[in-house]
Amino acid sequence: MDTLALPPAHRFDWWCETVSRGAAPTRISSDHAADFVGRVEMLSAGPLEATSMSFPTLLSERTPALIKQSDPESYELTLIAGGEMSVAQARREAVLSAGEFVMWSSSQPYTGRVSSSADAGLSQGIVLHLRRNLLPFSEDRIRHLLATPMSASQGIGAILAHHLRTVFQEAPRLGEPESARLGAATLQLAYALLAQHLDAHASLEPEARGAVLLARIDAFIDEHLADPHLSPHAVAAGHHVSVRTVHQLFRQREETVSATIRRRRLERCRYDLADPRLDHLPVHAVASRNGLEDPAGFSRSFRQAYGLPPAEYRRTVRTQSGTAGPADHAPPR
Numbered sequence: 001m002d003t004l005a006l007p008p009a010h011r012f013d014w015w016c017e018t019v020s021r022g023a024a025p026t027r028i029s030s031d032h033a034a035d036f037v038g039r040v041e042m043l044s045a046g047p048l049e050a051t052s053m054s055f056p057t058l059l060s061e062r063t064p065a066l067i068k069q070s071d072p073e074s075y076e077l078t079l080i081a082g083g084e085m086s087v088a089q090a091r092r093e094a095v096l097s098a099g100e101f102v103m104w105s106s107s108q109p110y111t112g113r114v115s116s117s118a119d120a121g122l123s124q125g126i127v128l129h130l131r132r133n134l135l136p137f138s139e140d141r142i143r144h145l146l147a148t149p150m151s152a153s154q155g156i157g158a159i160l161a162h163h164l165r166t167v168f169q170e171a172p173r174l175g176e177p178e179s180a181r182l183g184a185a186t187l188q189l190a191y192a193l194l195a196q197h198l199d200a201h202a203s204l205e206p207e208a209r210g211a212v213l214l215a216r217i218d219a220f221i222d223e224h225l226a227d228p229h230l231s232p233h234a235v236a237a238g239h240h241v242s243v244r245t246v247h248q249l250f251r252q253r254e255e256t257v258s259a260t261i262r263r264r265r266l267e268r269c270r271y272d273l274a275d276p277r278l279d280h281l282p283v284h285a286v287a288s289r290n291g292l293e294d295p296a297g298f299s300r301s302f303r304q305a306y307g308l309p310p311a312e313y314r315r316t317v318r319t320q321s322g323t324a325g326p327a328d329h330a331p332p333r
Helices: 008-022 063-071 141-146 157-171 176-198 206-223 230-239 243-250 257-276 283-288 297-307 308-322
Strands: 027-029 039-045 049-056 058-062 074-082 085-088 092-097 100-105 110-115 123-131
Touching: 008 027, 008 039, 008 049, 008 230, 039 100, 039 157, 039 206, 049 063, 049 092, 049 157, 049 176, 074 085, 074 141, 074 157, 074 176, 085 123, 092 100, 100 110, 100 157, 110 123, 123 157, 123 176, 141 176, 157 176, 176 206, 206 230, 206 243, 206 257, 230 243, 230 257, 243 257, 257 283, 257 308, 283 297
Parallel strands: none
Antiparallel strands: 027 058, 039 049, 049 123, 058 110, 074 100, 074 123, 085 092, 085 110
16 A cells, blocks of 8 residues: 555545554554655455555654554564664664664553655565564563663574564465464564663564574575585474474475475576576576576476576576666565
């Protein structure tokens, strides 16, 4: 949902109503209210409720009167993906920038200030709406995390941040059962992040610990796709678990670990073949740089996945784009 689809005079009111409906009623003000440019994407995946937003500078306030009016009794765990933000709640104030998480409660007054700039573009954030009654931690413990920065660039925070971006890309394409499983796994990763900062790993359910390990394996696979020796055994060794454990983790998905490695390699090759900056590389070199060393096998697999042999796919993309300049988007690495 994008404000640009609305007349300028209606955009800000629509934004305020949409945000309040998605999280909790808040009082929002902005210097850009006259011609507000913002985008909201809401996602429901099983038990997961999440919102992705981009917006200009604004002030958001949750007042005692608004809390009395309506309280969903939730915690809002937010990934700052662009811009800067300050959050004040529970006698604490956090000043945050892109690459950090912060959380606040819908049941206590808070103030949030978000800053964007002409150079950096709109502020961006992904919000997980965590229901209080589902959290595996007491309210007294959670209170210590309110308005407190949590890193999204290392450890579980980095894994969760990478996962959230993938969720918003992939979840709309999934069927209901797969989407529900993805939503449950996302919540378990969020709980693991909170447990890390509460030093409460022992209170996590086995499902949460399994979700963290699976997310780490996903990141490991992406980082090692160029290695032709990447395999279930290499994945297991890299995480100090048995191959059987790796296969058991992947049973909750539609793909085996080997199929996941193969699909991700083919996806990387497809991006590389579509990138005119890599036109100097022959097709077999594109395959090799992504861990696929059998040219004939790569050609068969690529055609089966995308309907065209790799060389013909590259020519088709060039014809359709009509340009030999730099690609709009670098291949995912």
